[in-house]
Amino acid sequence: MIMKDILAIHGGKPVRETYLPYGRQWIDEEDIKAVVDILKGDYLTTGPTIKAFEERIADYVHSKYAVAISNGTAALHAACFAAGIKEGDEVITTPMTFAASANCVLYQGATPIFADIDPKTYNLNVEAVERKITEKTKAIIPVDFTGQAVDLDKILKLAEKYGLIVIEDAAHALGTSYKGKKVGSISDMTTFSLHPVKHITTGEGGVITTNDETFYNQLRMFRTHGITRDARLLELKGQGAWYYEQLALGYNYRITDIQCALGMSQLGKLESFIQKRRDLVKQYHGSLASIDGIILPYESAFSDSSWHLYIVQLALEKFTVGRKEIFEALQAENIGVNVHYIPVYYHPYYQQLGYKKGLCPNAETLYENSITLPLFPMMEAQDVEDVVTAIKKVLNYYRKA
Known part of the structure; x- marks a missing residue:
């Protein structure tokens, strides 16, 4: 008979003394100095650091343009606006994402359509997407889930066939390459998130990249109330340098120089x-592969994932309890597991x-069936081993005889 350790949730000693979160930012003294320098300077917002950050991002992903914005949701909203999405339109996306990937469609009065x-x-199944296309379809919002790029060649070919715009939600995928090209340089527009659990952070923040000048101008205008000072876009000529016009109903989605200074510093460490x-994922793979009842994440040949999330599936038929009990038992062992995501259309709204x-x-x-395991750069090899130890302990306890 196999001896089973008493789980922490039942009064046993937890695997870790301290809690290991599923994600966490890494801020060092260089980052702090970059922010302090801005605080001591002339511009806290709408200053030159924003443009410098945008240029650095565009250079990194090899796009012509980048627009920094207040958060990743605002990035998606701005992209939908620039794409001309409006009431009566349909936009196809995945349900396996944070709600923002669909909410941005609703913000424009259009209808999200979920494909499997x-x-x-x-990631989105391209055949499932094609089955959802109607005469009302305006765009596709594929999500590079966990950091692995969707099959962009197939998505773009489908978009060309039906005259659709591709807004790639790459909130998980800054630094990912698809067939040797950086994500951010391929789709009509690509959005990134700079939330603290992402690859780099500006606290809150987002970026949209594009190679299309018209989209670029629309994005810049939208983040600032729909207002522009660009003389090429103004309806009236011959005004003074003070002159501006509101050309559309935009939002105050501006990002600050403070945030972009942090982003510039973080980008150097990306x-x-x-x-x-x-490296941590490789360790996870090696340590978890032999555990019966766990399905490891699949890695496609065309994408070198930047690994925002590490998600495993549980073969629940092998255990005496469900995912909820396993999740709670791991939390009690001080392992900060999570779940990504509740399908968007499950939400009451x-x-x-x-x-x-x-x-x-x-x-x-x-x-x-899925559970997200901790993964962030500040983790050490021992942290991964603690996660693995806890998984073995919990799954052994609940494994069917």
Whole structure:
């Protein structure tokens, strides 16, 4: 008979003395100095550091333009505006994402249409997308889930076939390459998030990259109330340098020089952050592969994931309890597991709009069986071993005889 350790949730000693979160920012003295220098300077917002940060991001992803904005949700909203999405339009996206990927469509008065995911990559299934296209479809918002790029060639080919715009939600994928090209240089527009759990942070913040000058001008105007000082866009000529016009109903989605100074400093460390994530993932792979009842994430040949999230699936038929009990037991061991994501159309707000469960079976299965393990650059090898030890302890306890 196999001896089972008493779980912390039942009064046993936890694997860790301190709590290990699923994600965390890494701020060093260089970052702090960059912010302090701005605080001592002339511009706290709408100053030159924003433009410098945008140029650095554009250079990094090899796009012509980048627009920094207040957060990742604002980035998606701005992209939908620039794409001309409006009431009566439909936009296809994945349910396996944070709600912002669909909310941005609603902000423009349009309708989100959910297509199912590939059960291996967890990204949008291109065939499922095509089945959802109607005469009302205006755009596709694919999400590079966990940092692995969606099959962009297939998505873009589909968009060309039906005359659609591709807004790539790469909130998870700064630093990812698709077939040797940086994500951010490929789709019509690509949005990034700079939230603290992402690859780099500005506290809150986002970026949209594009190679299209018209989109670029629309994005810049939208983040500042729909107002422009660009003489090429103004309706009236011959005014003074003070002159500006509101050409559209935009929002105050501006980012600050304070945030962009942090972003500039963080960007210099991005490659080392990504390499650390990949090293930790390699350790996870090696340590978890032999555990019966765990399905490790699939890595596609065309994308070198920057690994925002490390998600495993549980073969729940092998255990005496469900995902909820396993999740709570791991939390009690001081392992900060999480779940990504509740399918968007499960939320009460979307249910009130008429969406029903059962729309996307693959996404729903992933949600019901998955757990996100801690992954962030400040983690050490021992932290990974603690996670693995806790998983073995909990799964052994609940494993069917």
